[in-house]
Amino acid sequence: MTSVWVKRKSAKKGRSPGALIHVGDVHSQVPRITCSIYEGFLTSRPLDDKSVLWLSVEGLHEVDIIRRVGTIFGINDLVLEDIADTGHRPKVEEFPDYAFLIVRALDIDPTTGRLSPEQVSLILGKNFLITFRERQTPLFQPIQQRLALERSRIRVSGADYLAYSLIDVIVDNYFEVLEKIADKVEVIEDVVVKGPSRSTLESIYQLKTDLLFLRKSVWPMREIANRMINGDIPFVRDTTKPYLRDVLDHTIHAVDTVETYRDIVSGMLDIYLSAVSNRLNETMKILTIIATIFIPLTFLCGWYGMNFKYMPELDWRYGYPMVIFIAVTSAVAMLIAFRRKKWL
Amino acid sequence: MTSVWVKRKSAKKGRSPGALIHVGDVHSQVPRITCSIYEGFLTSRPLDDKSVLWLSVEGLHEVDIIRRVGTIFGINDLVLEDIADTGHRPKVEEFPDYAFLIVRALDIDPTTGRLSPEQVSLILGKNFLITFRERQTPLFQPIQQRLALERSRIRVSGADYLAYSLIDVIVDNYFEVLEKIADKVEVIEDVVVKGPSRSTLESIYQLKTDLLFLRKSVWPMREIANRMINGDIPFVRDTTKPYLRDVLDHTIHAVDTVETYRDIVSGMLDIYLSAVSNRLNETMKILTIIATIFIPLTFLCGWYGMNFKYMPELDWRYGYPMVIFIAVTSAVAMLIAFRRKKWL
């Protein structure tokens, strides 16, 4: 799992900057390109000043597509390099003709139950938005559906509002991920308090690394939203800013929640460790009770098992009843002592 | 319990912003709306410039009420969305005609002994205050009573002073919660030092998560109070600011106290863990003392329990007294050794 932290960049070492090399794990699918143009209504007319173009590229391993798109829209080489090199830190960069955003969409992989990150790159121009994704999941489907609706605000609101909508979907997804993590936390919480097993530890460790990754992904979103609001990017209009402020608000909430869960999970580890100690204690108590009761009795038996010729007790008439009495008394005394210590 | 951290927002994903969906746990009660108008005296006259209107909505699951109130007072859709979506982070937002505040009231649920949060939303206009609450608890009763008094300062002091009074009640409640937590801490402190049980651990863990939540709720109140004082909100008059400064002061004190308790509780966990270690040690000592005293004696008995034909000691006249002597000497020697080690 931890390999997601560092994508293999060795291939790029020593290359001149701007060299286009795909760094990522997803290679299998055929890239899919979809293009929507609208100016209040969806259209296929050539792009003019009022219309908005959304070009969506899904699948990055064929870097040639990235290069061609880059040439058509006049995108800087370093930007194209960052698009191909997934595993980048979320960030925002301004250029004279466009703004470049990297954000990270997150999902829980249903098979492994672990976090599955995806880098989404956005190039936001005056009246166009280009998105690059690694996968072909239905992440942006709700947006496409709203775009298909006739009177949706999205259609009449420009490329910046479209970018906001996409980012909003991604941030909303964080909460879905957090809910799934909340479910896990509650399950583990129960297990830990009732009686943890070895696999509990692994689950806690996985939660911990997932939350670490979550934080690493969500944290830079604050800066991105902040810079979009504070007017660094000319293509973001003032009418879109209240919506971005809402996104910032949600991002802060997400960061906050992640931090809280991290504290909770590390608290659970303490509980787990002390539950293990408790169990050790219980085991030891049983052993000690057994040993403390029987070892003296066994000694007693051994004593009268000795074969000395001259051992007067062995010939006594009431030797055996005496031994029975001693044994019972000693055992009862022990049991009382343990009850006083609250061991029984 | 941890589910309070993330309210289920999945239902909202992909919806256009401003969609009114209630996100919260409280559904059962019929919403209650109360309205007070006063201009030095309580009145039912229509609202004019001098009079103050307090509209209080308790119960949020019928979002239609929120929408209608929103329409009447001209409230932004995003604000209404935040009101319906409880579990929000406390915050303050200014709009041209009103300020929007989310604060979190806290209480200790008497049945479970755990924290029970409630989101209180305030919309503060020039001469009106609208409050939205999830529940119908007597939280604001003291204010209503003071409002009913004829010469109360609250009646002659405008909507901002009313808002301050409500926030003050909520902040004062934090101290009540802190007192209850202080009581718990003292109880657990005693138990931990004297002899902790398994349930102690659970109590410590619960205290820890409660304090975590408390901090998360109280912390943003500082910013809210600060921004109300620093003139961000035009509807807060200068005469109300000394009172808000007092609220800020209390909030800082509450934050401080929460931090202190968090340190104390994590200190208690250390004590608990080492108390468990100590008990393990004690158990082991008992076991070791028993074993160390009796195992050699048992060996001795076993030795003279052997059935060899030619074992001279068995036929000695003083064989048995000799064994008694050896056994007593060895046991006494052991006891002295243990006393030297300070085990007895």
Next chain:
Amino acid sequence: MTSVWVKRKSAKKGRSPGALIHVGDVHSQVPRITCSIYEGFLTSRPLDDKSVLWLSVEGLHEVDIIRRVGTIFGINDLVLEDIADTGHRPKVEEFPDYAFLIVRALDIDPTTGRLSPEQVSLILGKNFLITFRERQTPLFQPIQQRLALERSRIRVSGADYLAYSLIDVIVDNYFEVLEKIADKVEVIEDVVVKGPSRSTLESIYQLKTDLLFLRKSVWPMREIANRMINGDIPFVRDTTKPYLRDVLDHTIHAVDTVETYRDIVSGMLDIYLSAVSNRLNETMKILTIIATIFIPLTFLCGWYGMNFKYMPELDWRYGYPMVIFIAVTSAVAMLIAFRRKKWL
């Protein structure tokens, strides 16, 4: 002990601000009011522009006294409320006619050995200083003595210098407290390294909470000194500022020392825990040595204690010497093995 963190404020909830309710633990003593007027010399003449008045109130539970003093000097209601409500965070507040300071004096209670805090409130006007204390301890005696001296600088230096002198005494007291804590730390350090007992843990825990409280008390003093130096308060003259800078210097030193001790004490806890582990290890070693040596021997004895009819060894001439030889050899071999493992 932890109850000192949160004074019971429940009684105040829902009351209008400025309601005078004493919140504190000290109730028994009769309040004592002393008044000194001087203008280079002690005088009983009515107050004029050159003379300085020091009004000292010791004992806060009769809130009527506070109210009357407040009325005479025209003190704000919120200030009076803070004076009566001990357990406040140290702070400084300016008003047009006076400055209001809350500082916390600390002492070690000689009977319990724990920290004993006292809230001291100062109202500093142009030529008067009013002090409110909870107790009647000789804390300010040295100042009173210096005031009684004919040529003391304190007599010719105005109310601000008098306030500085009192704060200086309080800060100097912090170092006395720190010295006593240093003594405790050294004692516990010794005990921990040599052989800790159960009570050691409690002492460490008490030190920890005391240091926590100490930090909470000393930390805000920095801000108080800073604001007095930086000219926020008009009644502090420039000639007094070098002295306040000295106080600030001492406060920073105190904060620093508290932090250092906190690190040392948490280091001691680690040592304590590992000393406990070490002892467990030692106990286990003894048990293991005893068991490892005797269990095989006991088995040997048991073996030849069996009653089979056809057991040739029992009838051998040298059966018994053979067993003796085996037993001695086995025990010696074990001892050598343990010595190699460095257990003996």
Next chain:
Amino acid sequence: MTSVWVKRKSAKKGRSPGALIHVGDVHSQVPRITCSIYEGFLTSRPLDDKSVLWLSVEGLHEVDIIRRVGTIFGINDLVLEDIADTGHRPKVEEFPDYAFLIVRALDIDPTTGRLSPEQVSLILGKNFLITFRERQTPLFQPIQQRLALERSRIRVSGADYLAYSLIDVIVDNYFEVLEKIADKVEVIEDVVVKGPSRSTLESIYQLKTDLLFLRKSVWPMREIANRMINGDIPFVRDTTKPYLRDVLDHTIHAVDTVETYRDIVSGMLDIYLSAVSNRLNETMKILTIIATIFIPLTFLCGWYGMNFKYMPELDWRYGYPMVIFIAVTSAVAMLIAFRRKKWL
């Protein structure tokens, strides 16, 4: 390993500043000096305004070389001292005629698997760059190769671009190091979860110190890149700044990743410790099961091994079968009890 933290500087104590003494570990190799001059093409003509000179010194133990280079280019004595004194903190210093940079190149030593740091000093002038390295590794080979290519951007872009290229290679190397650490982390992660051995602990400890050193090396690179971008150094032209911004971006990513790994590694330590606890628990369980089953049985045998004359059971016809029955019953009861406790 830890000796890399503090290079032996004792030899320098009390010397006047600027005294040239080599402080470092690498002494064996003969220093190698290479010089490249280019002005679009590689040349051997004397340096003029358009041409760029790269003087590379590899091997620092002959301080005379440093001194001579310093004299020729008019370098400050304190700078030369810092060049010779490897183990310096990365930093940047401006001088009127040049800028002085210390950066740290990192590699994983293939024999020990540990971090192997190297101090690289750069002196960047208007049209010259002098680099000082401790070793003669092929670190800068890719740059030399690109310099040898006819149409490389590096050749036509000035000394600042060359400096950027070298720093870029060094930062790219950090990711190579991080990848190797990621591999190690994944290996150890597996081992820890499956069943750690003693050497695991050592590996974790080594990873920890390596990450500590990594952070110490990477962290100041942010400041270096930042200051080069923010125009502190006149020799860095605006055209080079986008590239430096890229370096800054990578550095932040590296710092981020190092922090994440540190969190992961300390998480692994917790897992390791609790795995050890788990194993102890398992051992104890086995011991307790064995002892709990057999000790009572052994007592039973001892009991009827006693040699009393009057022991009626011994003479019973069904005494022996009775004992067999008791023994089997007791053992089965124990096994059932253990199964209920889920120990078996």
Next chain:
Amino acid sequence: MTSVWVKRKSAKKGRSPGALIHVGDVHSQVPRITCSIYEGFLTSRPLDDKSVLWLSVEGLHEVDIIRRVGTIFGINDLVLEDIADTGHRPKVEEFPDYAFLIVRALDIDPTTGRLSPEQVSLILGKNFLITFRERQTPLFQPIQQRLALERSRIRVSGADYLAYSLIDVIVDNYFEVLEKIADKVEVIEDVVVKGPSRSTLESIYQLKTDLLFLRKSVWPMREIANRMINGDIPFVRDTTKPYLRDVLDHTIHAVDTVETYRDIVSGMLDIYLSAVSNRLNETMKILTIIATIFIPLTFLCGWYGMNFKYMPELDWRYGYPMVIFIAVTSAVAMLIAFRRKKWL
């Protein structure tokens, strides 16, 4: 050792400020005063504008000397108090006619191996420097030697350069101390990994407190150097500032290194604790193996040691060989099981 944190200041409590009381541990030596005057050459002529005077006082317990020096040079009473009161936090204060610096020189006491701090106070005037030290160690000897050299830069460079030289010596000493600590760390690192003993723990604890103290001493040096560079002190000329920047650089490096060692040492504590756990585990394994193999065998022997009259096995011809077979089989089975668990 910890007593160095708080020098006994109780004697000063309640005294008026500026009261000269020596607070420190060094009392035995006779104070030594040396005076050097130079203006390019060493001279005994009376002080004029060009010459520089260095007055060095070693030994502070005779406060009369401090007072007299103070009177001659017109030094503020609060400054003299700080000089006598060793154990002060390093700081810098400006006065119209001089600057007052407190720095802390550190050494490793060769007998105890612990840190031995010394407060060095410097009063830097336009052409004089007064130094106060507690001890008469050869700390400043290299400076005195360089001063004795005819063409040393120190002689022609004014009092500020002399002050820099002394501070430089002190900072260089930090690295010597750090080297000694590095040696200790490496020794302990080895011991911890190979097999720690009880004294290891004490060494780790001592290292920890020493590093704590080191940090407390070195940290404020940054501020001192910073303020001397940033022109707060008029007596520091611009020509001396590059040297002070070098000192600042070294100080930052020292702080950095101290922090790194603190991390390493706390890492070692973890290793130590888990090594102790490991050893406990090993002990337990031995005990369990012994017990698990022999307890069933002993039971077997006990079984056939019973004295029942009717025990058919005892009379069997092959009863004894059968028991031998069972015993050997059971022991071998156990050994195989343990090998499978990798315990052997």
